[in-house]
Amino acid sequence: MTTISPIKENDAVIQGQARFFDNLFSGISSAALRCALELNIAGIIKGHDGPITLSQIAQGISSPTLNVEGLSRLMRMLVLKQIFDELRQPEHEEPLYALNQCSKFLVQDTRDTLAPIARFITDPLHFSPFYNLNQCIEEGGTAALKTYGVEVWDLFSRNPQANKSFNDSMASLTRISMDAVMSCYDFGSMEGTLLDVGGGVGVAISEIVNTYPHLKGINFDMPHVISSAPSYEGVTHVGGDMFTTIPHADSFMIKVLVNCRESITKRNGKVIIVDIIVNPRGDDVFDETRINMDMMMLCFDGGKERTEVEWKRILEEAGFPYYNVIKIPTFVSIIEAYME
Numbered sequence: 255m256t257t258i259s260p261i262k263e264n265d266a267v268i269q270g271q272a273r274f275f276d277n278l279f280s281g282i283s284s285a286a287l288r289c290a291l292e293l294n295i296a297g298i299i300k301g302h303d304g305p306i307t308l309s310q311i312a313q314g315i316s317s318p319t320l321n322v323e324g325l326s327r328l329m330r331m332l333v334l335k336q337i338f339d340e341l342r343q344p345e346h347e348e349p350l351y352a353l354n355q356c357s358k359f360l361v362q363d364t365r366d367t368l369a370p371i372a373r374f375i376t377d378p379l380h381f382s383p384f385y386n387l388n389q390c391i392e393e394g395g396t397a398a399l400k401t402y403g404v405e406v407w408d409l410f411s412r413n414p415q416a417n418k419s420f421n422d423s424m425a426s427l428t429r430i431s432m433d434a435v436m437s438c439y440d441f442g443s444m445e446g447t448l449l450d451v452g453g454g455v456g457v458a459i460s461e462i463v464n465t466y467p468h469l470k471g472i473n474f475d476m477p478h479v480i481s482s483a484p485s486y487e488g489v490t491h492v493g494g495d496m497f498t499t500i501p502h503a504d505s506f507m508i509k510v511l512v513n514c515r516e517s518i519t520k521r522n523g524k525v526i527i528v529d530i531i532v533n534p535r536g537d538d539v540f541d542e543t544r545i546n547m548d549m550m551m552l553c554f555d556g557g558k559e560r561t562e563v564e565w566k567r568i569l570e571e572a573g574f575p576y577y578n579v580i581k582i583p584t585f586v587s588i589i590e591a592y593m594e
């Protein structure tokens with residue numbers, strides 16, 4: 255006779271094992287998310303205007319050799335991960351699958367789509383350097399350089415497809431945080447020119463200028479990024495290297511501060527930083543996202559996400575001893591920094 259001892263979920267050893275496996279297999283969640291994107295599952299559900307069966311998803315994929323059993327197992331995984339909802343209703347034999355607050359971001363071509371960042375983050379081009387993360391910690395330098403022989407910005411400037419994929423991914427990430435930024439910060443009190451340093455293809459500055467047309471926007475980024483930026487009314491795109499010189503403006507939105515001080519034309523000029531403040535305590539719903547983004551920067555471009563103490567130090571070194579932090583309901587915060 256076999257006796258089965260029930261799993262004691264409170265047992266620290268069991269919990270440790272479960273945590274180990276959850277982390278070990280977390281890359282499979284990314285792969286399943288990418289697979290849902292490639293198969294356009296969110297788009298198929300959205301197209302039906304309501305929850306649908308597995309067979310309807312299968313029809314939407316319309317592959318003559320579709321592995322329906324595989325699709326059903328994929329949906330089980332995506333439901334377990336709360337990426338899609340599964341509804342069991344008595345009148346339906348088959349479960350119904352529905353979009354939820356997570357999978358709605360997989361629908362493509364909407365204003366709030368996160369499909370471009372999902373595609374970029376799960377792309378081998380982005381993921382391969384993580385296999386060299388240990389080297390980048392042992393020796394310093396970026397894992398991207400060790401993988402590709404060039405830094406990412408060079409890689410993007412030489413590879414138009416990678417450049418577009420990265421720029422689109424950043425634009426989608428920026429777009430979803432801009433509502434929170436705009437509703438919590440009064441750009442209307444600014445005057446003259448506002449320059450976004452490393453502004454990508456100009457999503458943030460275009461939204462600001464669109465709401466506050468009295469401001470003149472300057473979007474500053476590297477020439478290969480600017481060359482693919484769409485034009486926006488009230489925004490001038492300028493290509494260049496922020497480590498060499500940044501154009502003059504009355505106020506700045508910025509990620510790197512060193513050159514900013516010399517570029518501020520008025521004494522009352524201020525710097526608005528819209529960026530991550532790392533909170534290693536993990537008591538905020540976005541803390542893991544912020545730490546993941548920090549690892550991405552460590553591996554990929556050699557940048558870093560900062561705690562408030564680190565921001566305070568870097569601001570002081572750049573000549574901005576006064577600052578306010580404005581917490582907003584998204585993964586970034588606003589830091590308003592002043593010279594005096």
Ligand SMILES: C[S@@+](CC[C@H](N)C(=O)[O-])C[C@H]1O[C@@H](n2cnc3c(N)ncnc32)[C@H](O)[C@@H]1O
Nearest residue numbers: 424425428452453454475476479494495496497
């Ligand atoms: C993390 S992305 C952020 C893009 C944009 N601010 C956004 O939120 O969507 C960093 C940006 O900095 C730009 N960048 C990196 N090094 C730069 C440099 N030396 N001069 C100007 N821009 C630079 C990159 O091209 C990229 O668009």
